[in-house]
Amino acid sequence: MNATLAAGRARHVNAWAVIARTLLYSFLVCLGVVVIYPLVWMAFNGFKDNAQIFGDPFALPARWSWGNYVQAWNHGVRDYVTVSVLVTVASAMCTVLISAWTAFGLTRTKMPAKPLVVAIVLGGLMLSPTVAVIPLVKMLQALGLYNTYWALIILYTAFRVPFTTFLIRAYMLDLPRDLDEAATMDGASEGQVFWRIILPLCRPIIISCVILHVLFAWNEYLFAMIFTSGAHVQTLPVGLTSIMAKHGTNYPVVFAAMTISALPIVVVFFAAQRYFIRGLSEGIGK
């Protein structure tokens, strides 16, 4: 008697659990649709023509032709992609290298005034770039770097070094010291220890830092908008607004350009998701 009652209650509980689970799953799926569908719509609109875009927004493209994508690519997107790739790659390399040097100095050498250096470099994390814009314009004009991609490379590096140093330093602090101590005993210089031992050991966090930086530099808008004005030095995010201004009524081309600029970074994220998540968890875990 008792046993049947208990069994009945268990079945009851199970039924509720199943309902709750189904509700949760459908919630996840609905949210997923809300997130992904606008992006799919954007890519599809790149295949339509103006008449179709003004028709039913939910309809699939009538023809899968790449015409709009080719047109967008030839009307400026190619130049913007080139600049974006150049700025992203160069600033990623500078940022990671400078940060690794700094982190090495802070964790493995007898550098004087370490707490002060840490405070200065990591304190840069607190400062907002928006506030610095007007003086930076004056400075870069004085240096003759205004409206060149050097401006973006330097600024992206300067503003990302604090965060990247923070990540690499945390990782280096956790590395065992036996290896580099042994190497120093054998007469290796600081430089050799850095290039031959520490840097190779830091590869995972270096990759994470590169990925985080690429995500930042590819998408950055404020600096890119303010410090560049000519088409030949504009990055993709700024270039898109120029395309919008120029081809504003030719919606399919605008949609195609948007899709081209979003696609690489989504691919990079999916390909390097593991490293990306490690970078984030290192960054917030400490």
Add this chain to the structure above:
Amino acid sequence: MMVATAEKVSAVAYGAARRRWASKKVRVRLGNLLSLRWAAIALILVGWFVYYPIVDNFIVSTTDEDIYTGEVTNVGLANYDRLLHDPIVLVALFNNCLYALISVVFQVFGAFLLAAIIEDLRSERWRRFWRAVYFVPSAISITVTGLLFYFIYQPQIGLLDAALARLGLGQLVQPWLGNEHTAIYAIIAMSQWQGFGYTTLLFAIAIQKIPRDLYDAATMDGAGALRRLWNITFPLTREMTGLMVIVTVAGAFQVFNEVMVMTAGGPNNSSQVLGTWLY
């Protein structure tokens, strides 16, 4: 090249100093000082391009420059006073607060719940899948998402009005960004769409760090899913929640790009925020 020579020089100085430790303490000091070269580029770069502009900005902000004569007079904090009596500043400030409030609700507490739901799934593959899917908008540039939602909110070609009409909510159809009363909400909604995946990912990482045995023990003791959420997950990610609240609120007061791309503060200044108003 320069670095390589500097390294060699210091290696010699350092090695020599080591051998004659007792007598040549000075050289050791010099060697230590040379170690600063590892941080030199970072210090110069950050000092020059991150700190200096902000100091310069403050100095400029306390002066009044006559644009004809270039004469600079010191007016102290009067410019700050003038700023506080502009009516648009109040609209902007209100919008920033609204932004902060809504973002905290969705991007902190909403994201926390979502992360808890995802991490409760049994298959690791599905957990990874949902985390990645929700993150995708955060990986995309603000200009792309801003333009995308600019189109979505459009009455003729947009998804939103078309969806509302299909659902039989035709009376709600309107130009979302062209209406003074809805523009700021439309922008905030876009920014939730873009941002919640990022905070969800961060919460998921924090939840993964909670030891599994706690949950197993609680389940053995008969605690349901909600009890476990409230008594284990929430307290043990409290640090993360606090951090997220601070970051989200700070972000809401610095917001600029979203508004700039979608409405540039219009219509009739109704969607101004402090960032765009200053610009």
